[in-house]
Amino acid sequence: MAKTFNILILGGGTAGWMTANLLAKAWNKRGISITLMESPDVPTVGVGEGSTPYIRRFFEKMDISESEWMPQCHATYKNGIRFTDWTTKPGFKSYFHPFATQLDATHFNVFKQHVGLRRKGLHIHVHPDDYFLMARLTENHKLPLPHDHFSHQAFYAYHFDAKLLGDFLKKRAIDAGVNYLSGNVDKVEKHPNGDIAALHTHSNQRVEADFFVDCSGFRSLLMQKALKVPFSSYSNSLLNDAAVAIPSTAETPYCPQTLSAAMPCGWRWKIPLAHRTGNGYVYSSAHLSADEAEHQLRQSIRSVNKSVPAHHVKMKVGRNQKHWERNCLAVGLSQGFIEPLEATGLQMTLVTIEQFIAHFEKGHFTAQYQENVNNGINAAFDHIRDYVLLHYLANNRSDTQYWKDCRGDLAISDSLRGILEVWSQGGDLDNELQRQNISQYYPSLSWHAILTGMGIFPASFYQDQYKIQQFHQSKANMKAFFDNCVSQFQTIKSLDPQGTVQHAS
């Protein structure tokens, strides 16, 4: 590439700045010029404080250490998600979806064996909270960080202040040579062949580029509006389309988990940050008004100051039919969004940029592998949607029409149907995940955790005293093992006045 290749990123939310950092890291030294333009007037979405362990790849790729970014973004550790009140079944009103640790392999096999016995009807109580170290660490307010002498690692994620993370990434990108422009784009100019040629702003700026990245949020100004790429809505399976967020004071010591508690018409998150607690209610606007959602959320927060304003957001749930079209890639909310239950927004951002960089390079900076990228990202969106949908399908609440509708006449993919059939017929779930080749989206542990945690078991029981005794013995051994392991992990001590989490050894 003799001539400088110019990439213009539209939008300075988390997606825009993550893209800018990753592209600069990959291509700056190869003579590719990267510019980010954002509106001084259109705010970022201002939510998105949770993550999956996948996000650690971003910081590792960028050589950003936890000690550098976490204090600046008031970040905390996340060991997993606790779901409460999604079912009313005795013994299954709450469960923890853990992230894995290196110590889980043996116990996961024991878990699957016990789950298998329970699925065949043996009279035992099998619950994921008893089988994974992360659940025990979380209960004990322990970080996923072992002491130096203990070599077993845990795979964890983070919580962070979305605005501060954006600011942090912006500074990093500009320091790395990304050009920055401020402007309100109001017109997209195209070449005769339909490719995007330049963006025009309110103040008559014309910014041209060879390639464009649409990070303009739900507006999707380039991909959906200018290039007319169709949007496939998930509203026929996922009912939530709105959210309201209200911060409250920080809790010390914080509990290193996202709480996802079912509410009358959706669910609420509680996310511990170093300087405050993030709270939000994700709901269906067809079932609940914005005012009532705000009221219910305020009622659920213990220490909220009435004068703290609520932040209301409308969500467009679904995905573009293509993410890379012509000379444009959509990243972040402009490409799609699966509601935030599993906090996969930034994961999809990262997956998209990684896929794009790999394939664009492989095709010598042409669109040769565009279809591969689009198919791969569509599959990731759809399979994550399936996993999220299962939380709703598996509810047994009858207190509101919302919860009945959540297991009503919804679109269910063949893939998810296959999984549910295998489970209900007592088949081998691992075989099914392998047959469908979908473990890369959610692993066996996650599927077992949700189906077991929500108590999807046969109603009838049989007794076998020998097997039941063996089951209790095995659980007692595991408990002793976990008690021992818990002491090998660091404790959360306190917050300093700047809101930085202090760790005790």
Ligand SMILES: Cc1cc2nc3c(=O)[nH]c(=O)nc-3n(C[C@H](O)[C@H](O)[C@H](O)COP(=O)(O)OP(=O)(O)OC[C@H]3O[C@@H](n4cnc5c(N)ncnc54)[C@H](O)[C@@H]3O)c2cc1C
């Ligand atoms: C309720 C909710 C909860 C969420 N929770 C999570 C979570 O826990 N974990 C997670 O990973 N993700 C979560 N997400 C998703 C996450 O918030 C987003 O993926 C992330 O913030 C990236 O957003 P974005 O950068 O794509 O868009 P935005 O933050 O909306 O940024 C859009 C950018 O485009 C710019 N722009 C718009 N119009 C113009 C214009 N005309 N000219 C110039 N610039 C323009 C804006 O100025 C802004 O800079 C959540 C989303 C919602 C709605």
